Amino acid sequence: xxxxxxxxxxxxxxxxxxxxxxxxxxxxxxxxxxxxxxxxxxxxxxxxxxxxxxxxxxxxxxxxxxxxxxxxxxxxxxxxxxxxxxxxxxxxxxxxxxxxxxxxxxxxxxxxxxxxxxxxxxxxxxxxxxxxxxxxxxxxxxxxxxxxxxxxxxxxxxxxxxxxxxxxxxxxxxxxxxxxxxxxxxxxxxxxxxxxxxxxxxxxxxxxxxxxxxxxxxxxxxxxxxxxxxxxxxxxxxxxxxxxxxxxxxxxxxxxxxxxxxxxxxxxxxxxxxxxxxxxxxxxxxxxxxxxxxxxxxxxxxxxxxxxxxxxxxxxxxxxxxxxxxxxxxxxxxxxx
Amino acid sequence: xxxxxxxxxxxxxxxxxxxxxxxxxxxxxxxxxxxxxxxxxxxxxxxxxxxxxxxxxxxxxxxxxxxxxxxxx
Numbered sequence: 001x002x003x004x005x006x007x008x009x010x011x012x013x014x015x016x017x018x019x020x021x022x023x024x025x026x027x028x029x030x031x032x033x034x035x036x037x038x039x040x041x042x043x044x045x046x047x048x049x050x051x052x053x054x055x056x057x058x059x060x061x062x063x064x065x066x067x068x069x070x071x072x073x074x075x076x077x078x079x080x081x082x083x084x085x086x087x088x089x090x091x092x093x094x095x096x097x098x099x100x101x102x103x104x105x106x107x108x109x110x111x112x113x114x115x116x117x118x119x120x121x122x123x124x125x126x127x128x129x130x131x132x133x134x135x136x137x138x139x140x141x142x143x144x145x146x147x148x149x150x151x152x153x154x155x156x157x158x159x160x161x162x163x164x165x166x167x168x169x170x171x172x173x174x175x176x177x178x179x180x181x182x183x184x185x186x187x188x189x190x191x192x193x194x195x196x197x198x199x200x201x202x203x204x205x206x207x208x209x210x211x212x213x214x215x216x217x218x219x220x221x222x223x224x225x226x227x228x229x230x231x232x233x234x235x236x237x238x239x240x241x242x243x244x245x246x247x248x249x250x251x252x253x254x255x256x257x258x259x260x261x262x263x264x265x266x267x268x269x270x271x272x273x274x275x276x277x278x279x280x281x282x283x284x285x286x287x288x289x290x291x292x293x294x295x296x297x298x299x300x301x302x303x304x305x306x307x308x309x310x311x312x313x314x315x316x317x318x319x320x321x322x323x324x325x326x327x328x329x330x331x332x333x334x335x336x337x
Numbered sequence: 338x339x340x341x342x343x344x345x346x347x348x349x350x351x352x353x354x355x356x357x358x359x360x361x362x363x364x365x366x367x368x369x370x371x372x373x374x375x376x377x378x379x380x381x382x383x384x385x386x387x388x389x390x391x392x393x394x395x396x397x398x399x400x401x402x403x404x405x406x407x408x409x410x
Contacts, residue, residue, distance in 0.1 A: 061369075125340050132344035180355040181348040300340075 061152060064258065076262040080149070081271060088149055088273040095277040099284045109213060109290040111305050119301035128297055130192060134235075137178045142276045146170035149269065176250055179243070186239035186326025191231070196223045197232040202313065212310060213285070223314040231282050238275040242268055 019081035123131070147155065147168060158162045203226035209219040211227050219225075224232065245268035248256050256264065286293050292306040307315040361367075 127342045129344050129347070132341045134347050137344055137348050174352075177352040178348060181351040184351065236341050298338075318368075 002332070031275065038255045041072055051174060051320055064253065065172070067258065070258070072259050072262060076265070079266055084149055084269045084273070085153075086133065087270060088146070091273045092146075092280070095280045097283065099101070099289075101131070101295060103284070106213070108288060111291050111303060113219075113305050113309065115292075115303045116305045118304040120298075120304055120307055120315070121300060121301045122296040122307075123300050125300065127192060128300055130188045131297055133181055134189060136184035137185065140174055140178050142279070144175040145272050147171050148272075179246055180251070183239070183243045186243065189239075190236050193232055195225070199226075201231055202226075203229060208219040213289075216314075218309045220312045221314065222309065222317070223311060225311065227285070231278070234275065234278045236270055238278070241271045242275060245271070 052071060053067060055067040058066045113163045116199065148171075151164065151168060151171075155167070200222075202221060206221055206226040209215075209217045211225060212218050213227075245264040248254075248264040249261060249268060252261060286297065290310075294305055296302050297307075304315070307318075
């Protein structure tokens with residue numbers, strides 16, 4: 001029995017080695033492709049869930065660049081790649097659609113009693129200077145800002161990468177540096193027209209009667225009516241919001257963190273597109289929406305009949321101040337410049 | 338029209354003034370956010386093209402030297 005066992009043992013051992021070789025062979029052959037030894041180390045999602053951010057160490061002076069990923073970054077990316085596009089498109093295109101429908105339905109608001117041929121000074125040269133400085137800067141800021149949000153999807157396919165890159169670079173420089181005269185204009189507008197833009201009971205009545213735009217009523221108003229006071233408020237509040245949020249972005253990390261700058265960009269983007277939509281309405285009523293309105297900022301004067309229909313209380317104040325005789329002799333060329 | 342043109346001119350003047358004012362108090366990003374060893378050349382920055390600074394001159398000199406060396410080779 002012992003002899004038999006001694007004879008069988010090498011055979012069993014040989015078979016065992018053979019079986020092990022056959023079974024273990026394919027496993028070792030599969031190892032390089034089936035096992036990723038760094039899988040756990042680079043599982044970003046797992047790291048993000050556990051640490052709330054992915055960050056490491058670096059050798060450049062900017063330590064903020066060591067943060068590679070943080071949850072708010074994803075939310076912010078979702079905002080400026082998806083939500084801001086929708087908010088901007090609805091606000092701007094929606095306003096354009098509304099104004100088109102309104103123009104087709106109402107047409108231009110005419111001077112119903114006809115022109116008198118007598119001009120009254122409405123805005124001084126300095127007021128118009130401030131208005132146009134702010135307005136021209138605003139238009140360039142709006143177009144270059146819309147390019148930041150929509151340019152990639154709207155202009156890039158049309159212009160091609162080289163032209164779009166050159167245009168975007170120039171637009172970004174213009175966006176940054178034209179902010180200075182724009183903000184100066186907003187500050188001057190705030191102080192210059194503050195006195196005339198304090199809301200009062202006349203404005204409530206003006207709104208109740210449709211402001212002379214809806215229907216053919218001509219509610220009285222002082223120098224600025226309820227709608228113009230609304231525009232003033234939008235310019236001052238909206239201008240301040242885009243200025244502060246814009247400068248936080250323009251001077252990164254001056255008193256802000258990445259999260260603070262993301263919040264600033266959200267505020268800047270949303271306020272800016274709403275601001276643009278509101279200014280489209282302002283441009284509409286100041287040009288094709290109302291006869292004689294553009295002259296106020298173009299030449300500085302308005303026809304007396306226009307003033308009677310749209311700003312009767314202001315006209316009465318002007319008459320009391322300079323006298324009706326002096327008003328009639330006011331030459332428009334002197335008033336304009 | 339004259340007021341409008343003056344307003345446009347004033348915008349451009351303030352814009353350019355702001356550009357040069359910021360250039361005097363800010364460092365170009367190519368210098369501010371890179372160490373000496375990792376910096377290839379700050380010459381790419383527009384402001385370094387417009388402002389003749391010591392850094393710009395050294396970058397131009399380096400580029401000229403490299404070009405000369407390449408021609409010799």
